Amino acid sequence: MAPRIVDNHTTDSYRVNVIGTDSPVLAVLCGDKHPPDMHSIEQAAEVRYTGADGLAGALAGADALFVYDFLSTAVPGAWHAADRLRWLHIASAGVDPVLFPGLVDSDVVLTNSRGVFDDSIAEYVLGVILTFAKGIARSLDLQRENRWLHRESERIQGKRAIVVGTGPIGRSIARLLRAAGLRVSGAGRRAREDDPDFGTVHASGTLAGHLPEFDYVVAVAPLTEQTKGMFDAAAFAAMKPSARFVNVGRGELVVTGDLVTALRDGQLAGAALDVFETEPLPTDSPLWTMSEVLVSPHMSGDFVGWRNTLVEVFADNFQRWREGQPLRNVVDKSLGYVPSAP
Known part of the structure; x- marks a missing residue:
């Protein structure tokens, strides 16, 4: 069925509810700029779009987190609410904004957007x-x-x-x-x-x-x-x-x-x-x-259409995650990046 958007009556978040009991809950940290082309994901998950102020509420009961606002430093402060999280994906190659001890020491899998830029x-x-x-x-x-x-x-x-x-x-x-x-x-x-x-x-x-x-x-x-x-x-x-x-x-x-x-x-x-x-x-x-x-203002990788490409990378991994397949771009949290072949 088509998802329905439910306004949470806050200025920083709303959620997309999908009919079905087996739908995962996905929190998306995006601030004011929502990621494009999320329709297929919204059909398969309960998607909670949020800014930094609403992140803790969006993380409660969430299975996955898509850090679309990759410059945000809000994740460590909201981590206490991540009571069911299994996977975190960040829309950048660098993972330092989310590589804090709570995540490193957890069983949460971390993936990045290596290859886009x-x-x-x-x-x-x-x-x-x-x-x-x-x-x-x-x-x-x-x-x-x-x-x-x-x-x-x-x-x-x-x-x-x-x-x-x-x-x-x-x-x-x-x-x-x-x-x-x-x-x-x-x-x-x-x-x-x-x-x-x-x-x-x-x-x-x-x-x-x-x-x-x-x-x-x-x-x-x-x-x-x-x-x-x-x-x-x-x-x-x-x-x-x-x-x-x-x-x-x-x-x-x-x-x-x-x-x-x-x-x-x-x-x-x-x-x-x-x-x-x-x-x-x-x-x-x-x-x-x-x-x-x-x-230049942190733009060396930002080509026309890069935001769509970031969502495409996430959508591919989201499908793999849903199907239990190996994820791409899994970060070694002890190193801080995706290991490359010698």
Whole structure:
């Protein structure tokens, strides 16, 4: 039967009731932006859409939680109400907003949306590298001033890049940069040679010793206790002054004050930043006005139609979950990400 929407008379939640006694209860944390294309799921479950304030009420008696608002930090505070939860899916590749001790220590299965943003983020990284090399930002500034100022640009052919983070997004970045003519290496948990995408992969613990070799340093590592703050004053000091730093991973990978100092002191030639320790980036941050710094508002992966694709990934796993099949993108909660093959 068709579902019926029942208004709970709150400003932050409503539920879709499905006729049938065997229907699972699904809580969806979505805030004001409800996920699109949920009709098939609403036909098969009691769906409770909620904002942060109503999450605890929506979790009571829920079998599964879809964290569509992947930037929300509301789940830990409402976790006490999760009395029947078996599965949590987050609409992002990063899982740090929901990777708190209560979830880690529970039997709740955690899945993510790995694979949705890989190619889009790779295109962003290539785009900012070309922007730096070809002086595109400077050209736009001069155009606004009606100034004709001839300049020479750099080649990217043969330049060296290291991608810190060897998961699917890192691999997509490596493949695209390699196709564009850059010489690419990786940094990950385990050192190895002859990787199909990176060639040489350095162990993250030895990264500082290799940073002086690279023209572009691309951060895409997941946020864990081991990676938090890994790009600090020592890391920036190890890079050559002509290097550019790109962060499309997590803002907390970087000690922002150390990055600002390194840029001001000429230890780096530039930075392209899509993620920040504090989001939105405060209006008084010096990063906004520093030359050779490109700021984007956490959008490197957000292509036209990405919200629909996120729901498609969840819907596929929801069907698998209903049928007792293995779920895709199961996160190892002790690691903080979906393990990849060596």
